[in-house]
Amino acid sequence: MPLLLLTALLLGSGATLAGTASADGTGGGSFVATGSMTQPRYFQTATPLHSGKVLVVGGLGGNAESAELYDPATGTFTASGPMTTPRDTHTATRFNDGKVLVAGGNSNGEDGELASAELYDPAAATFTATGSMSVAREFRTATTLRSGKVLVAGGDNTTGALASAEVYNPKTGTFTTTGSMADARSVHTATLLADGTVLVTGGGFGNTFLASAEVYNPRTGKFGPTGSMSTALAGQTATLLRNGRVLINGGGNLTEITASAELYVRGCGERRCPSN
Template identity: 30%
Template sequence: MTPTRVLSLALLLAAPVAAQTSELSRGGGAIPGSATWSVAGDPGQIYAIVVALDETPTEILPGVSFAISDALLDLTFTLPGFIGLLDGSGNATASVPMVDPGLAGLVISAQAVTGPTFGSPSNLVRTTPAVSGTFAATVEAPALPILGGAISQLPNGDLLLAGGSGPAAQRYTDELERFELDGLTFGVGLLSQATALADGRVLFSGGLGLDGQPTDACAVFDPTTGDTTELTMGSPRAGHQATLLSDGRVFLTGGFGDVSIDFTAILTDPLSALSVFNGLLASTEFFDPASLTFAGGPNMLEPRALHTATALNNGSILVAGGMTLIPILNIPTVSATAYTYSTLLGVFGLPIFFDGPRLAHSAIKMADGSVILVGGITLDLEALITSGGDLTQIAIGARDDVVRYTSGLFSGGFSTVGTLSEPRALSGLALLPDGRALIAGGFRATLSSSAIDLGAASSADLYQVGSGVSVTGSMAGARTQPLLANLADGTVLVVGGGPSDAEIYQP
């Protein structure tokens, strides 16, 4: 008797009750490791999980159409746990070892049915096995290219990607590795910020407007309703930071308030180009998502842009690096200082110094509450100034070091904790379930009178507290400032930054 007839016989012997719809989820897929499928339905129901390597719609049971083929139906009856009874909570899980590296690159599609009627198959899920420490392309690519923006988790677990594809939002469904367009949002410019709010909405703030100048325009997008509410900040900002606080507000810091350049004056006085840095802001402001209002905050001790601002476990914010001005002299320089802002006291602390000034670096809070600053750009203007404006004397470079901030009794301090596999700025960061940090992509930047090297990076590193930096697998495409998002099964989605496709990192 064929497996189909066995399943049909179970249907005929079952008591006639109303059809029940089951839910199927999947996890794992690491090689070596295992892939799992979990069925949810009514307690005591018969269940069966069907897997396939192609999605050809098939009537596996009389009158019951699946989105997949029945070519591997025999596995339902031979693999442990793929057929049975749901437990007292209405759940069952089946697991298959993933040992053979040859499984990498396959797309395993699956659906489930539950009895006794077997009237309607579950949702479709897809599993893409991958060797640990490697990146693999998602089954489907984004509908539009993505550059920057923010990722917010929706109530059903899907991810909303907004701000990186002009005014278009995209939705990512992890169970299917599928991207779909999901309405229109707020069109943002270069050097803007997109911040995922605690309730799933997204705040877009500042950036360069159509006139090339920083704008005070901002908006809040609600993905559940599709509504966009346009607002106005207290000050125009571009190249600022917008950090979510523990109380749900957003703290906006620094940026450029003006980037006007007199190109005629530069022809006779190249040093006048440095006046663009006079537009650096020391001001801050708070956004309250409940009232949709902005309120002014305290000034930073130094103006800065292209910095990082990271929320700490104690509710404070660590503001680090960026482009700044030397106090009193007002000479532009890259910052090697950080400050903590106390949300309790409403003040910035004393400066904290770290090795290696940097801007356009990346930062992430580790599982132990410490913060790492990764790579970044150095900009040496000393030779330009001392030469009287010889533009060939500007020296730009990317950093290859990682510094770590740990809090202390007063303000804490920094230490150098590792060297990257290559210099990189604007890399993407994500915290893995085991506490390591994934460092992916970015760009190299070497520009001097003797060397030029500008290019995006496809390489990736891992940082672990106490162990430093190690190399992991490379992405298929080079990406600058990619978006990284943690997925439910412990993998990481990597999207944007140049290539039109997306990849998943398997730890």
């Protein structure tokens, strides 16, 4: 993974290079210290559970098989797990029944991409293996669909960036392939829209960065084209707003790390797109 793309990914994961603001634009709010994790972590995941606790899984910097729970009532972390496979740059997706799907990632640096997946059961505080993806993927996206299934799209492995996608069915514990994206992409975003479709934006691999976007339709199992972003980016964030628009902000490419932002409006042609 090139250093610049890694920097872009850091932006997408929440690292801040300059500037802060609150949701109302006042700049209010503050940070206060809380308990530390049981070990250092980098490229880990953090998933809210139904109990209110937060499941922190894997990552570089320590034992990549390990997991821990943050309890907001006590402000402390306690060990949980461990996973069946050490991993970082994975995804962690919670289901309605409270279990968490941990999929893909990397276990050994270069050429260590994973196809395996596992489930965390909060009642037992244990991980168990589940069906594997069709190919190894790191820096892919995992998006919960209205059906309760999970769409896994893109990412990269030793062959380069991936255009393929697959869907995990929690009832059968298996992944099945679905339609591929028009563009191979890694370090992109995937956002569930109000109509049940999934917006995929940007991404990149090596020296290639994408401005293109596409929309996945779960009913047809296919991706279709939509408007492009104004700038080719990887590592940006994409947040669904209450009005149904998607806020795209941050990210980077070969020439810049950007402070810019733009809005995506579903079904909006170039002539009708609002400016704000």
